[in-house]
Amino acid sequence: MIELRHVFKRYHGGADVLTDINFTIEDGEMVFLTGPSGAGKSTLLKLIALIERPTRGQISVNGRDLAKLSRRRIPAFRREIGVVFQDNKLLNDRTLFDNVALPLIVRGVTGDELRRRVHAALDKVGLLARARNHPLTLSGGEQQRVGIARAITNRPPLLIADEPTGNLDAALSDEVIDLFSDFHAHGTTVLIATHEKRHIERLRKRVITLRKDHSLEAA
Amino acid sequence: MSGYLSRHAQVLLATLGDMLREPVASALAIAVIGITLALPAGLFTALANVQRLSTGWQRSAAFSVYLHRQTPAPRQIATAIGRLPGVKSVAYVSPAAGLALFRRLSGFGPALATLHSNPLPPVVLVTPRRETPSALAQLTHALQRVPGVASVQSDLHWLERLQAGLALGRRLALLLTALLGLAVLLILGNTIRVAVMNRATEIEVIQLVGGTDRFIRRPFLYAGALQGILGALAAFVIVEIAVLILDGPVRHLADLYGSPYRLQGLGLHGLLWLVLGGGALGWTGSRLAVARELRRRRLA
Ligand SMILES: Nc1ncnc2c1ncn2[C@@H]1O[C@H](COP(=O)(O)OP(=O)(O)OP(=O)(O)O)[C@@H](O)[C@H]1O
Ligand SMILES: [Mg+2]
Numbered sequence: 001m002i003e004l005r006h007v008f009k010r011y012h013g014g015a016d017v018l019t020d021i022n023f024t025i026e027d028g029e030m031v032f033l034t035g036p037s038g039a040g041k042s043t044l045l046k047l048i049a050l051i052e053r054p055t056r057g058q059i060s061v062n063g064r065d066l067a068k069l070s071r072r073r074i075p076a077f078r079r080e081i082g083v084v085f086q087d088n089k090l091l092n093d094r095t096l097f098d099n100v101a102l103p104l105i106v107r108g109v110t111g112d113e114l115r116r117r118v119h120a121a122l123d124k125v126g127l128l129a130r131a132r133n134h135p136l137t138l139s140g141g142e143q144q145r146v147g148i149a150r151a152i153t154n155r156p157p158l159l160i161a162d163e164p165t166g167n168l169d170a171a172l173s174d175e176v177i178d179l180f181s182d183f184h185a186h187g188t189t190v191l192i193a194t195h196e197k198r199h200i201e202r203l204r205k206r207v208i209t210l211r212k213d214h215s216l217e218a219a
Numbered sequence: 220m221s222g223y224l225s226r227h228a229q230v231l232l233a234t235l236g237d238m239l240r241e242p243v244a245s246a247l248a249i250a251v252i253g254i255t256l257a258l259p260a261g262l263f264t265a266l267a268n269v270q271r272l273s274t275g276w277q278r279s280a281a282f283s284v285y286l287h288r289q290t291p292a293p294r295q296i297a298t299a300i301g302r303l304p305g306v307k308s309v310a311y312v313s314p315a316a317g318l319a320l321f322r323r324l325s326g327f328g329p330a331l332a333t334l335h336s337n338p339l340p341p342v343v344l345v346t347p348r349r350e351t352p353s354a355l356a357q358l359t360h361a362l363q364r365v366p367g368v369a370s371v372q373s374d375l376h377w378l379e380r381l382q383a384g385l386a387l388g389r390r391l392a393l394l395l396t397a398l399l400g401l402a403v404l405l406i407l408g409n410t411i412r413v414a415v416m417n418r419a420t421e422i423e424v425i426q427l428v429g430g431t432d433r434f435i436r437r438p439f440l441y442a443g444a445l446q447g448i449l450g451a452l453a454a455f456v457i458v459e460i461a462v463l464i465l466d467g468p469v470r471h472l473a474d475l476y477g478s479p480y481r482l483q484g485l486g487l488h489g490l491l492w493l494v495l496g497g498g499a500l501g502w503t504g505s506r507l508a509v510a511r512e513l514r515r516r517r518l519a
Contacts (some may be wrong), residue, residue, distance in 0.1 A: 050518075077429075078429035102425065106430035106434050210436075
């Protein structure tokens, strides 16, 4: 599903953020990505979701070499990936419904199907009753769950989540990870960046660790 | 298909909503576009009116053929002139009819009453078949050779000068249209650029969830076209008001010349052109502006 070969990343004018990263994630796998703050976890996820480009190296996702993907194909590629962002990226002047509906609207889904799928996604994260509210009237943890609902509303074959439990208490945090685990059980490939060792120990899934020097720790 | 249409209707409504949320800024932008478009539209209207003035003149007659006063059978001469090749129609004005007309139009009625005899010659008004300079010159020659003809007076030179002036005016109007069209393009492009910047977050999120450039562009294209069309309507109103203001004096002047001439506005045809032009400028201006902004905001 995901394959990285000798991937390097350096932001414009900065130092190396990722150096010589190599790993493969199989179809249907669930993997945790950990490492200290600033190690490059978010950057790595952005490279896989084609939000940033690597400075060097090869990345292929779903059998496609990202370097060879033409600009016109990028939107279609992004629709196959559900991404939960560390900073949520919600539209504060839109209702929860509209936020969660956006990935469907850009694909032309309308009417009853749109309503049904948005409600299902909001229901899964326990926010259906607040569909008409705006993000800023929600707690930090609730906003994070809106981001998760938006990522799953498309039922993508690959889910990428950047610290999806950062603002949640232990019980809610477990619930959210169990939600991802449930998607994994239904065949979705899942990649989650997290600091919380608890989940890693609880679920016993493969772990990829980025070191402080931005290189990969041998598994 | 119906989903596609309803989506377009939604975008259009949202666009209208955005404009209503900033009523002053929108009204100002539309007013500026209206004034800018009103200049070339007004110039074209003025040219069309001058053109109508000259063609009206031509239609009535391009030649006044004066016959000798003592000619025994002036009507037969008029008929003969009517059979010349290149003549479309003739109108015979007898000395008596000429005097009556002069009396009515000149205001010299009482003075003319003291005349013992009619000083006017018989006149044949000739309308040529073709109005090209060479055809008119040829006809002048032919008319001069008809027996009984004293002199041929043509409006030819005056018309030629007017036509040359009109051609220059049209060229100037086109130049002005191109320049001011460019100005409208820039004004609209800038408004749309600001609108894009106000929606930077939204655009980023749409890109992140897989929205195409087309999808992002659509509402801005609608907004641009809508502003262009509203600006065109404003220009139409401005030109029509100007015509209304000038109509009174022009009517008075025409009456003094005994002419039924009246000013004409842009009309339905002109309105259509203005709206099409405004809409196209708005669409193009926002397309260029959005394309540049999207290039700048490309994520990867
Ligand atoms: N857009 C950017 N431009 C320049 N430097 C950046 C940019 N984004 C991240 N960085 C730098 O890259 C390094 C890695 O950042 P990244 O966000 O990937 O770390 P992280 O592992 O996700 O950290 P955290 O756990 O705090 O989220 C940091 O030193 C950061 O300052
Ligand atoms: Mg991060």
